Every structure is written in C-alpha cells, then in structure tokens.
Amino acid sequence: xxxxxxxxxxxxxxxxxxxxxxxxxxxxxxxxxxxxxxxxxxxxxxxxxxxxxxxxxxxxxxxxxxxxxxxxxxxxxxxxxxxxxxxxxxxxxxxxxxxxxxxxxxxxxxxxxxxxxxxxxxxxxxxxxxxxxxxxxxxxxxxxxxxxxxxxxxxxxxxxxxxxxxxxxxxxxxxxxxxxxxxxxxxxxxxxxxxxxxxxxxxxxxxxxxxxxxxxxxxxxxxxxxxxxxxxxxxxxxxxxxxxxxxxxxxxxxxxxxxxxxxxxxxxxxxxxxxxxxxxxxxxxxxxxxxxxxxxxx
Ligand code: G1P
Numbered sequence: 546x547x548x549x550x551x552x553x554x555x556x557x558x559x560x561x562x563x564x565x566x567x568x569x570x571x572x573x574x575x576x577x578x579x580x581x582x583x584x585x586x587x588x589x590x591x592x593x594x595x596x597x598x599x600x601x602x603x604x605x606x607x608x609x610x611x612x613x614x615x616x617x618x619x620x621x622x623x624x625x626x627x628x629x630x631x632x633x634x635x636x637x638x639x640x641x642x643x644x645x646x647x648x649x650x651x652x653x654x655x656x657x658x659x660x661x662x663x664x665x666x667x668x669x670x671x672x673x674x675x676x677x678x679x680x681x682x683x684x685x686x687x688x689x690x691x692x693x694x695x696x697x698x699x700x701x702x703x704x705x706x707x708x709x710x711x712x713x714x715x716x717x718x719x720x721x722x723x724x725x726x727x728x729x730x731x732x733x734x735x736x737x738x739x740x741x742x743x744x745x746x747x748x749x750x751x752x753x754x755x756x757x758x759x760x761x762x763x764x765x766x767x768x769x770x771x772x773x774x775x776x777x778x779x780x781x782x783x784x785x786x787x788x789x790x791x792x793x794x795x796x797x798x799x800x801x802x803x804x805x806x807x808x809x810x811x812x813x814x815x816x817x818x819x820x821x822x823x824x825x826x827x828x829x830x831x832x833x834x835x836x837x838x839x840x841x842x843x
Contacts (some may be wrong), residue, residue, distance in 0.1 A: 548701045551694055551756055553668070554597040554675040556588060557661040559605035559652040564805065573608045575679050577810070579817045580824070584804055585611065586639065588679040595690035597675060600647045601668050603661045612649060615642045657775025663765040671759050676778070678753025681706075682813050684820070685799025689754050696730055696795050697756045703785055706754035707731070707794035708801060715745040719779035721794045722746035731794040733786055738772040738779040749794060751779065752801055758790050 562574030569577075575585040589600065604611060618637070625634050652664045662676055675690060683689040689706055697704050707721060722735030723746075735746055755778070764781040771777040786792050802816070803809030818828045 546699060546701045548698050549673055550596065551673055551675050551697070552597060553599040553601060553672065554592045554677055554690075555601045555603060555662055555665045555669070556585070556592075556677055556679060557603045557652075557658055558585065558608060558611060558679060559603050559655065559661055561605075561607075561655070564807065565810075573611055575608075576610050576614060577804075579682065579804070579810075579813050580821060583614065584679045584682065585614070587682050588677045589615075590639065591683070591688040591690050592675065592677055594688040595675070595694045597690075598646060599668075600642065601665045602647065602649045603652050603664050604649050605652055605655070615640060615647055617641060657770075657773070657777055659765050659768055659771075659776035659778040659781050662778055663762060663776070666762045666765070669759060669762060673756060673758050676753075676755040676757065680803065680805035681753035682802045682804050683752070683754070683797065683799045684802070684816065685797065687798070689797045689799055690756075692797050692799075693754060693756055693795050696793075700730060700791070700793050702790040702793060703758050703761065703782055704756045704793045704795050705736075705782065706752040706797050707749050708752055708796060709748055710750040712745070712748045713742055715740060715748055715750060716742055717750075719751035719777075720745045720747060721749040721751065723749060723794070729796050731796070733783075733792040733794060735786060736779055736783040736792065738777040751794070752797070754797070755782070757782065758785065760785060760788075760790065 558573065558575050560574065562569035565574050565577065576583045592600065602611065622634060622637065648668055650664050650668060652661045677690065693704055693706060710718060716739050719736060719738045720740055721731065721733045723731045724734035725732040731749065737746065761781050764784040768776055768781050771780045782792055802813035804813055818824050
C-alpha cells in the first residue's frame with residue numbers, strides 16, 4: 546500500500562492536571578519529571594524517532610513553561626560553555642527545536658481530547674498525522690510510534706495503539722470492538738469511549754498513540770459531546786469504520802506507564818530510575834533494603 550509519510554504530530558497538553566495538585570498549580574503536568582526528563586521530552590523523543598519533523602502543541606493558559614522548555618536558553622548555555630560543562634550542553638540539545646518546527650495553538654475551552662485535536666486542524670491540513678498523549682509513557686526497544694509507522698505503511702487508514710487491560714479497568718479507556726484479529730494488528734468494527742465494564746465490546750484498550758487520516762478532523766467538525774460530556778477523539782475515529790479507510794488497533798511491544806495517575810507515575814519513576822546506568826546500582830540497593838525492612842516489620 547502507498548501511504549503518505551507522517552511528518553506532523555499533535556501533542557494535546559491543555560489539561561489542567563488536577564490529579565497532580567498542588568504541583569500543577571504552578572507547573573504544567575507535562576514538565577513533571579521522570580528522573581530528570583520532563584514527561585513531554587519522552588513524547589518528543591518518540592515522535593522524532595518515528596520521523597516526525599513538525600510538532601504541534603495544543604496548549605492552554607498557564608502552559609508557558611512548555612514553550613520556554615523548547616526554546617534556547619542563551620545565558621544558561623554560555624555559562625555551561627564557559628565552565629566547560631560539555632555533557633550538560635549535550636543534554637540540553639534534545640530540548641532545542643529548529644525554528645519553525647514547533648507550533649503552539651490554544652484550546653480556549655476544555656471541551657475534550659477530540660476538540661483539542663480539532664484545534665490543530667489548520668496546521669495539519671490535508672495529510673495523515675500522529676497524535677501522542679504525553680501521559681502515556683511507553684518504554685520500548687523500538688519506540689512505539691516508530692513501530693506504528695512501520696505497521697501503518699502496510700495498512701494505511703487509521704491506527705491506534707492498543708493493549709489488553711484488566712476487564713474491570715476498561716471504563717477508563719477507549720475500547721475496540723474487533724472484526725479481524727491478525728496478531729499485532731487488529732481491524733476494528735467498533736470503538737467506544739469509556740464503556741461500562743459490562744457493556745465493553747472487549748478489553749482491548751486504546752493507548753495514547755494514533756496515526757489518523759485528515760478525514761477524522763473533518764468528522765470532528767460535527768461530533769457531539771460524548772462520554773463525560775466531552776468531544777471525544779474516539780467517536781470521530783469510529784465514524785471512519787465501515788468507510789473507505791479502515792480503523793486498526795496495533796498491539797505495540799513495550800511497557801506502558803499511565804503517568805496521568807499517581808500510581809502509574811511512581812511506577813514509571815522507579816522503572817526509569819532502575820534503567821539508568823548512572824543510578825541503577827545505588828537505587829536498586831536502596832529498594833532492596835527498603836523492601837527487606839518492610840518485610841521485617843510485618
Ligand atoms: C484518553 C482517550 C482514551 C484512551 C486514553 C489512553 O482518555 O480518550 O480513548 O484510552 O486516553 O490513555 P483520558 O485518559 O484522557 O481520559
């Protein structure tokens with residue numbers, strides 16, 4: 546199948562992050578760090594690895610720290626240079642964006658994920674695009690979006706990342722109704738946002754990585770409020786089912802952390818801390834001792 550190259554990605558970052566108050570009173574949730582890198586950096590790195598060259602942030606009031614993060618910091622950089630701190634300058638490189646590679650568009654009212662993506666419609670135009678939800682952090686040998694871009698080259702259409710979740714957890718997700726299960730790839734015959742556990746078509750949940758046809762943006766023009774009273778991206782994608790471009794789920798290889806929840810954020814912090822060569826030994830020792838102490842106290 547001949548598919549167009551995916552070069553644009555949308556990062557919906559307008560949410561208030563109330564689950565992480567009081568921290569999010571003054572810092573955007575996306576700037577919160579796993580070890581020493583902000584959540585948003587993981588999403589950007591993953592997008593870059595997949596060939597994305599244009600990054601569209603859908604922001605809201607109070608998110609200016611994100612814009613500063615991806616800007617050059619001349620004073621800081623010259624100080625580091627003068628002090629001969631080459632490694633730190635190297636670390637900062639990942640935060641620099643080419644001029645014009647990053648665009649910000651405001652979502653002026655919190656009307657839902659579908660509405661947030663729709664806010665980027667003029668910047669996307671008439672080409673397929675990716676969406677990455679920075680709350681979903683995915684540790685993988687080959688970055689998740691890159692896996693999807695490769696699978697999409699075979700299928701075209703629309704593709705969402707997916708994984709099996711515990712049946713009692715389905716009501717927190719978009720859920721796929723599966724027509725054909727081909728292993729890594731499934732073709733959907735339905736998709737529903739946050740179904741009740743006993744009404745869910747499966748336990749195959751949508752995870753926050755999407756490759757979408759521009760037709761979905763068109764669908765968003767007239768999508769009504771759905772689950773939770775919000776304009777849902779899931780509903781706009783589901784409209785494509787049965788049309789000329791199918792909707793596929795892609796079972797990615799990797800470990801997903803739900804950094805939109807405190808428990809998930811802590812799990813990711815531990816996992817990423819343990820995966821870091823410079824911290825591994827000390828941190829593993831500490832965790833080991835802590836568990837031993839807890840056991841002894843029981
Ligand atoms: C969003 C999507 C949902 C998806 C989830 C994955 O929900 O609406 O379909 O399953 O992300 O993290 P949210 O977590 O923003 O409520």
